[in-house]
Amino acid sequence: VTFILCLFFFNLVLATLTVGAGTGFNDKPDLHPSFYNTDWMAFLPDETPLSAIAIPGSHESLTLYGGPLTVCQVWTLKKQLRVGIRYLDVHAGIWFPTQKKIYIRDGIWMFWQHMDLGEVLKQISDFLKIHKNETVLLKLTLHGLYKSKVEDLVKTMIGKFQNTVWTKMSVPKIKQVRGKIVFLRSETFHSGADNEKNTLFESNKLKNVKEKMKQMKSRICAHQIVVTETAATALRSPKSLAxxxxxxxxxxxxxHKTLSLNPACLGVFSMDFPSAETIKESVSILPGEEPKSTIQPGEEPESTASTTE
Known part of the structure; x- marks a missing residue:
């Protein structure tokens, strides 16, 4: 009996460490099945636009190798999908004209991450075949000397998946993309849904949150997917910043959960070393209503005084 109790408390402590114990941070590679959120999108109303959903994501999602100044994640792609991450930030490229595979790299030092893009798309596709109500957002940034060639290869690769990808510029409703990979446009890959970075974080701190959330709600959230990145610079450890x-x-x-401030415009959070606890909190946020505004995409909102929180 004593042994069983000790084993129980050991597993409880281990689970707490893995989750991150309220810090939002996790650097443990293990992921207990009790922390899986494989089907959280199934409960979202079909008419909900992706831009109105709080979506947990990972920054440099596949950067698991390269040393302390490079590594941004500790979970494999399969584990990230199981824990509930639905936004992936992927860097890839070709450096030789005869190269046929598009290898995954980190976004700064270009270390190979032991995968190619074909494997990435297959793993995501396999996950979505089982979890048909989910959708995975994929932002692809291309590197190397042959970006145009890579883009052509990617488009050919996407063609093999046909009805299981979204490459239109418009932001879809969840019913349109269940079971699909939604590509987001980047500076180097020009297919996919429109999206915009926000600036909630300045100098690694949350600033002017109330004002920025107002602007996001009135101008962007019904029309564009908003991505918040919490990334380190090239000479700073992603882990220490995370x-x-x-x-x-x-x-x-x-x-936002406590105050019920219509948190739909939290959008996508792209994190280094996220904890399962923070992901669980994110996926439990219900989407809000689209803002009732006459402002159209591309128009500027009325200017208001900025306040710092």
Missing amino acids: RRVNLQLSELIQK
Whole structure:
């Protein structure tokens, strides 16, 4: 009996460490099945636009190799999908004209991440075949000397998946993309849904949150997918920054859940070393209504005084 109790408490402590214990940060590669969120999108109303959903994501999603200044994630792609991550930030490219596979790299130092893009698309597709109500957003950034060739190869590769990808510029409703990969446009890959970075974080701190959330709600959220990145610079360890930034992000999510401030415009959060706890909190946020505004895409909102929180 004593042994069983000790084993129980050991597993409880281990699980707590894996989740991140409210810090928003996790650097443990293990992921207990109790933390899986494989079908959280099934409960979203069909008419909900992707831009109105709080979506947990990973920054440099496949950067698991390369040393302390490079590594941004600890979970494999399969584990990220199981825990509930639905936005992937992927970097890939070709450096030789005879190269036929598009290899995955980190976004700064270009270390090979032991995968190619074909494998990535297959793993996502296999996941979506089982979890048919989910959708995965994929933002692809191309690197190397042959970007135009890579883009052509990617488009050919996408063609093989046909009805299981979304490459239109418009932001779809969830019913249009269940079971599909939704590509997001980037500066180097020009197919996919329109999206915009927000600036909730400045100098690695949350600033002017109330004002920025107002602008996002009135101008962007019904029309564009909003992506918040919490990334380190080239000379700073992603892990050390994530320890601090993820806590702020976790507190922001908790605050919006507690105050019921229509948190739909939280949009996508692209994180380094996210915890299962923060992901669970994110996926439990219900989407809000589209803002009732006459402002159209491309128009500027009325200017208001900026306040710092």
